[in-house]
Amino acid sequence: MYELLILLMLMRGPAHGYLIAKVINDMIGPYAALSHGRLYPLLAKLEQQGLIQVEQSGSGQQSDRQTRVYRITEAGRQRFHQLMMDTTSNLGEYREIFAHKVEGFEFLTPAERLHLIEHYINYCEAHIQHLYAKAEEILNKFANSPAPWPSERLENKLNTFYHRIEHWKLELRWVKRLRESALQSQARQEEAAAASGQGLAPQSD
Structure with a gap:
């Protein structure tokens, strides 16, 4: 689900990691918070898969998370569409997943x-x-x-x-x-x- 939410947010434009975490936590509620310790490894995985790319803003160093801007790639857009249209995975949690998919209907x-x-x-x-x-x-x-x-x-x-x-x-x-x-x-x-x-x-x- 987090992969879908990250790609959905980046479909609307580039964002810093802290903003991604804030928006996702606003979406999923107070009892399923996405911590930075969980978010950044997931962002790194998406980058390795070629679904997102990282850019630097300002004069910060590469290790400074505050200066990293994440942007979706064409492969990421294709993956987002695949996740949106998937109706066979995570059926036990699909009620919540579908509600998030509705927020991305503008891209379908x-x-x-x-x-x-x-x-x-x-x-x-x-x-x-x-x-x-x-x-x-x-x-x-x-x-x-x-x-x-x-x-x-x-x-x-x-x-x-x-x-x-x-x-x-x-x-x-x-x-x-x-x-x-x-x-x-x-x-x-x-x-x-x-x-x-x-x-x-x-x-x-």
Whole structure:
């Protein structure tokens, strides 16, 4: 995920390491902070892979991190696009990853956005179906158990499942709104392309 976030930030322009850390930490929240001890080795790895390049600003020495400016390369742009379109890696963390991908939608075509959105709709629906099935399984186990469960235990279990279901339903409503917006954007793009094509068409005498 951090690789995606770094490349996303650099897609918008060069930045110093301390600014990269600040922006990423603002994005991921207070309990998953990206320390400098973790950031700079990752930046060095991306540089070795040719995804970013380092420049010096001011008169600082190479060892002075404050003077290093990081810039994305063409290979980095290609890698960023690959990470954005990847829907098979880190599925256990994909809810958070998708939210960050939405912040990078400006670099995708409407069709690419729709592809990611449709995948995430299916992802949300799969979670909802799974949780409903598990809640039903618990109710059946409770009803058929030879030894009665404490009512508080059953209530706590079901409350947890229903809370998670509501969470995924909220996520599903949000991504469906994204789909509406992406469809409208795609329609505008197609209309503009059609109008441009008509304007370039030769006129008959």
